[in-house]
Amino acid sequence: xxxxxxxxxxxxxxxxxxxxxxQGDSLRSYYASWYQQKPGQAPVLVIYGKNNRPSxxxxxxxxxxxxxxxxxxxxxxxxxxxxxxxxxSRDSSGNHWVFGGGTKLTVL
Amino acid sequence: xxxxxxxxxGLVKPSETLSLTCxxxxxxxxxxxxxxxxxxxxxxxxxxxxxxxxxxxxxxxSLKSRVTMLIDTSKNQFSLKxxxxxxxxxxxxxxxxxxxxxxxxYMDVWGKGTTVTVSS
Numbered sequence: 001x002x003x004x005x006x007x008x009x010x011x012x013x014x015x016x017x018x019x020x021x022x023q024g025d026s027l028r029s030y031y032a033s034w035y036q037q038k039p040g041q042a043p044v045l046v047i048y049g050k051n052n053r054p055s056x057x058x059x060x061x062x063x064x065x066x067x068x069x070x071x072x073x074x075x076x077x078x079x080x081x082x083x084x085x086x087x088x089s090r091d092s093s094g095n096h097w098v099f100g101g102g103t104k105l106t107v108l
Numbered sequence: 109x110x111x112x113x114x115x116x117x118g119l120v121k122p123s124e125t126l127s128l129t130c131x132x133x134x135x136x137x138x139x140x141x142x143x144x145x146x147x148x149x150x151x152x153x154x155x156x157x158x159x160x161x162x163x164x165x166x167x168x169x170s171l172k173s174r175v176t177m178l179i180d181t182s183k184n185q186f187s188l189k190x191x192x193x194x195x196x197x198x199x200x201x202x203x204x205x206x207x208x209x210x211x212x213x214y215m216d217v218w219g220k221g222t223t224v225t226v227s228s
Contacts, residue, residue: 030211030212031210031211031212032212033212033213033214033215035153035215037153042202042218042219042220042221043145043153043202043215043218044218045214045215045216048209048210048212048214048216049209049210049211049212049214050210050211052209052210054216084152086152086153088153088155088213088214088215089212090213091169095166096155096157096166096167096168096169097155097158097166097168097213098155098168099145099152099153099154099155100152101152102152102153
């Protein structure tokens, strides 16, 4: 099992807001980065650090962190946001990196 | 723009060594962490490790005993070797560029991935 825990599946109605969470002890000390992966494609970075979006990522994607939980929010979810989402951060030792198990987002 | 391309055999026999190379184009190999990630069929992402441009390495504890990563800055390439493979090593292998900023490491450029199957 991963040191970063994500809900396996989340759904959201089109145009509504959804929050995808990632829990782990290391998140009390380190920020997470977030990746979107669509079927048959390589992952794409959507959020890193406190709340930074790479160029080309829509503003509806945002990140936050509190205690041992990092969150990725999509405000006004679109059909094209349907994908798997993975968090990544340090492991409990702080020396290595680890991915969460991933969350499958369905847009209804 | 910066691109990464994985290359290597798509089929490896059990107990042998998996060898992959990632070639960088359109950017500098300096000052980044060159990373390998894999994804078994139908499963999630697994961080394998990275080689810094200086040659220093950091491997996943679960794979450390079998992993070697090297970098050739003159060729803009870095490589992964995974020894004593089993069927559990069957996966799509990705290479990625990683950086540090705003309080986190992040992988901002990914290769398309290459499928490696371990089978006799």
